Amino acid sequence: MNEIDNYDDAATLDVFNGEQETPRVENTSADYASPSLCVPLVTPMLNTDREYAQPDVIPEDPYMKLREHVFEVNSNQTCLKEVIHSGKFYDIYKADAWFVAGQDGVTSVVIKTPKDVADKNSDASLRSEIETMKSIPPNGHLVKLLATCTKEGNPTYLIMEFANNGDLKEFLVCHLTRITSVTDHHKQLLSFAIDVAKGMKYLAEQKILHRCLSGKHVLVFHKQGIAKMIGKISNFGYASSVTNPGRYQDMEKKPDYRWTASEVLMNEQFSLASEVWSYGILLWEIYTIGRVPYEAFTEHELIEEFIKGRRLVSPEKCPDNVFNLMLACWKSKPGSRPTMIDVVQDLDVIK
Known part of the structure; x- marks a missing residue:
């Protein structure tokens, strides 16, 4: 399929219009009765000559100092409390974790783990996600990776900060x-x-x-x-x-x-x-x-x-x-x- 480059007949989708719940395609050509309902894609709004902004300066975060440290914990340092989301391959729990991310005592966390511990594909995908998160330097606009549980004999856990x-x-x-x-x-x-x-x-x-x-x-x-x-x-x-x-x-x-x-x-x-x-x-x-x-x-x-x-x-x-x-x-x-x-x-x- 080829994308169109000509927007003479460009239109927009009026997905929610008044009490109507079914998506409806609106035409924005000149003979359409209510052109005010739609806005065609016709005019670039951005100046391509603009200067780029400098990277954000994020306030110091205590977890940032731990990026080079070992995140690994044992499953017995956690207690699964309730399922927040149950998907096809993974369950996500609200949980308690002890002594994670340099914190004393118990911390409320979120734990993502394969629904079926014997599912090797799901386990491998979660371990890949863990490695991706470890590779990204912490940032105040991304959810924090607090710890992982990947040692043999333990279930695979991705442990993150709890979103209240x-x-x-x-x-x-x-x-x-x-x-x-x-x-x-x-x-x-x-x-x-x-x-x-x-x-x-x-x-x-x-x-x-x-x-x-x-x-x-x-x-x-x-x-x-x-x-x-x-x-x-x-x-x-x-x-x-x-x-x-x-x-x-x-x-x-x-x-x-x-x-x-x-x-x-x-x-x-x-x-x-x-x-x-x-x-x-x-x-x-x-x-x-x-x-x-x-x-x-x-x-x-x-x-x-x-x-x-x-x-x-x-x-x-x-x-x-x-x-x-x-x-x-x-x-x-x-x-x-x-x-x-x-x-x-x-x-x-x-x-």
Whole structure:
């Protein structure tokens, strides 16, 4: 399939319009009755001559000093308490752990472990995820790896910091209604957007592709003394290096196609530009308060819409400059999209 380069008939997908729950394709050609509902992809918004920002300066974190130390613990230093999420191959528990990450006494943690201890493929994949997380220097916008349990005779555990507010999608759907001020509401949404953008920028600097960014894979923390919630990127089970990006069709376990870049679905490799596309979908997810993009579309149907140049419409009450950024992230040509450095700069201006 060939991507279209001509946006004369570009259109957007009106997924949630009034009381209508079924996705509906809206045409933005001149003879359409209500062109205000849709925004075509026509005008680049980014200055390609801009100077790149310097890498973030992250406040000192006590766990950073432990990066070179051994993370390994025994399973008897942990106590599984309750299942937070049960997937096809892995269970994720809230747990207690003793003497991890240089902390005295007990620490509340999250433990990811294979559902079936005899499943060698799942165990190998989790060990690969562990090595990926170990290879990434700690950063305040990524969930912290606290310890691992990989010694023979123990179950394989990936032990991370506990997110006291669950994942971002859950938080948006279940808790954001507590914020009654429109101004505060926008500030918190934008804050989440900036948190994730900085995390993705950091991963790009480390030459890491996440390949599965969505609201379910961003964890929400509330830090004492800080009024706002903080979002951190998690789930590195799909991650790869920039030098070995892979293809969607070759993956045994595939990320959700609705957050996946158009060219990747059309059998091109993952790239830093496809990461930007996924970020744009997450940004839409944030500003729709946890809606599912392209909810009723199959993968094949979605590819057909992408070929026609169609994109999601602006979320209700979303600032124009935020939606323009989403559209920039969804440019058909990967090279025409902003970098994550550009995205962070644009969000800082909006802020």
